[in-house]
Amino acid sequence: MTELQWSRPAAGREPAAAALLAWLADAEAPRLCVVTGSAGSGKSGLLAWLIAHGTREGVQRERRVHGFVPLAGQTALTAAWTLAEQLSVAARTPGELAAALAADKRRTVIVLPELHAAEDPGHVTELALLLLESTHVRLIVEARSDTTEAQTLSAAHSAVMDLDQAQWTDPERYATWAATRPTDRQTAPEGPTDDIDLDDPAAVCAADPWQVSIRYERSGDGHGGLRAAWLRAGASLTREQTPADRAVVLQAALGDDADPRLPERLADLAAGSAWQVVWRRVRGDVRPPWPGPARALSSARGALIVADHQGTVRLLAETDASPLGRLPEPVHQARAVAATPEGDVLVLDAQGNLHTRRSPSAPRATGLSALLDDGPTPLDRLLEAARARLAGSAKALAFSDELLTIGDATGRVHAFTEADAEPSSFAVRLHEGEVAALAALRLTVSEDGPGIPLIYSGGDDGTVRAWSPAAEPLASPVRSRPCPVTALAATTTDAGPVLAIGWADGLVEHHTLDEDGMVRTYWPGAPVHSLALTGAGTLLVGTDETLVCLRPA
Incomplete structure (x- = not known):
């Protein structure tokens, strides 16, 4: 079988890429690799290269990437849901994800870019350390070097790659890359800022489920029971599906303390789905x-x-x-x-x-029939x-x-x-x-x-x-x-x-x-x-x- 060819990483990062591949293959290396550096040092680009090649069909076992979550705007909960889907396990919470991975002893490599841009970097850092409690899990995390999270992870038993250091760049290839790099780069657009009515079941079933999840996490209001139901079933609600299918899942997760109008409203929204909710507990x-x-x-x-x-x-x-x-x-x-x-x-x-x-x-035998049926x-x-x-x-x-x-x-x-x-x-x-x-x-x-x-x-x-x-x-x-x-x-x-x-x-x-x-x-x-x-x-x-x-x- 012909070995898959790996393209070169951008910006002359061949030395850094070679070091990452060597770390993946080294059974004695720390199971946590922290990729740090200042803003614009190429951390995300390097990890994007690794993910693109490590998730291809037929990649060598020692170079396989099993799960990854770009963490910008994500919480520990939404990151756990994403990883659970990629790793084919069911998990409602970070703790359930860690338990599911602990029970499956197969080697698992997870890449977490942009920790510094997460919605709550501290809690996501806790998730990363929790996953590392399983000795068959390897983790690559990107964090800017001037952040508390980078310091916390670097203090753990880890391999640290600081891309501000010259050893991780080929200067000739960097110069060639820089000469062809556009000088008028566009700033990435911000995420959607449209308001979502979190009290309206039709609105939340039709909106971007990741935005709904994060906003419910931020909210201190119960929203008539919708918030608790959404966060209870969020690992399902964030999957690709129609608003009607989402309404079925949301109705099934409603507690009996929810607004009594919600079950009927969600049942109407579920028209066209494959299921009807008869009752739920x-x-x-x-x-x-x-x-x-x-x-x-x-x-x-x-x-x-x-x-x-x-x-x-x-x-x-x-x-x-x-x-x-x-x-x-x-x-x-x-x-x-x-x-x-x-x-x-x-x-x-x-x-x-x-x-x-x-x-x-159950009916019980009595009288003569009880005596006759005692064998x-x-x-x-x-x-x-x-x-x-x-x-x-x-x-x-x-x-x-x-x-x-x-x-x-x-x-x-x-x-x-x-x-x-x-x-x-x-x-x-x-x-x-x-x-x-x-x-x-x-x-x-x-x-x-x-x-x-x-x-x-x-x-x-x-x-x-x-x-x-x-x-x-x-x-x-x-x-x-x-x-x-x-x-x-x-x-x-x-x-x-x-x-x-x-x-x-x-x-x-x-x-x-x-x-x-x-x-x-x-x-x-x-x-x-x-x-x-x-x-x-x-x-x-x-x-x-x-x-x-x-x-x-």
Whole structure:
């Protein structure tokens, strides 16, 4: 393979460029490089050259630039949103971005030009130092040498390149460049200064989302609840999209303390979007109460099963998320939940153990039937077989029509079903690495037939695969992206089967599995922990901040 050619940097900066490339390749060098110098010394031009070449397809691994943010006019929050999108992670805050990068041990090189021109250079400096806490992150930051931020970064364990020093310039090439440089250079125009009515949802949905974000950060007013909703979902709202799609995201992030006119107004603005917001629950809501971070979701019998970060499993009404009760015993570090038609709730914990709980709303046998049915149920036998096979190594869980499905850390998916009152099992390896999520449904072939069980498996390898027990899995993935799967849901609606996929970069995809194969997308602006689909066709999306119910438009 022919090595990509790198053009020369402008202004005779070949010595500086060579030093930057050597720093990138030196595993023993400090992981922070501070490029300083006076105004007009060529700092931004040098880093623009590095970014242009380091982001090309096919560039050598040691010279690859993975993320960059020109910081002029940016805040730490907007910079974090930009980097999260470029690095294919979901993050609402600088802290969440740092946590996401810490969890991904791959080498990551980030370039931050124009720190001195940021909206709040001090907070952006704190973001840079926070990212450096991950030992696989390398950072190149530009800051004028006479600024506090340059002094702070230079005092850290860093390599410092001061472009005012002669060693970083080839004088002959500089002279050649200067001779052809225009003498009447135009001053760069300032950013947009148009006023934006931050109280008007139509105005903020149609305006430059980065300007809206920065102005909401500056503002001390709540703007009827729009400010809190925007900053809660800003990582999504700043993406390229139509005003109608932006209105859906903003409505889904509104708290119940917002101006009561806003939900209807935003619903009107969302006309033409792929989604309608049926209801939403946001951290801090009291009418009905927010059910906590939705770490796991399931849907059955008109109720939603929601497990939070403390293992409390709540039941909510599917229609409006009003509380129906909770399971009597929490399951510590609940990872996945699945509801059965009989009213049992299966819970998988982070240690790979399977638990069963009885829903408080499920009917209970009484009298003679209770005496006659005191032996192990078909579900009991399936669980016993699964526990014996997996012994605490389960990572993902699904249940559908007497089919219990478990995924493990090696990429294998195990299916357990009953035949002649005896459990039978099937297993196949579907992923390189851990199984992250499972979903199952039964495809109807004929009105009087049993249907075909179909399992969808999502992995840390970024693939979603389909498999029917006792058959070979499909050779090609149903879906593949360069980031892990975080959640799956599948069901059969009146319009046909539907599959929902949550990804580590915060994307939710809704696939109709018919001939049209329509795909709808939704970005909640936060890491997606859980999904559920109802028989009525609605999609539930769970994050640490929100639980939202969407209907395809």
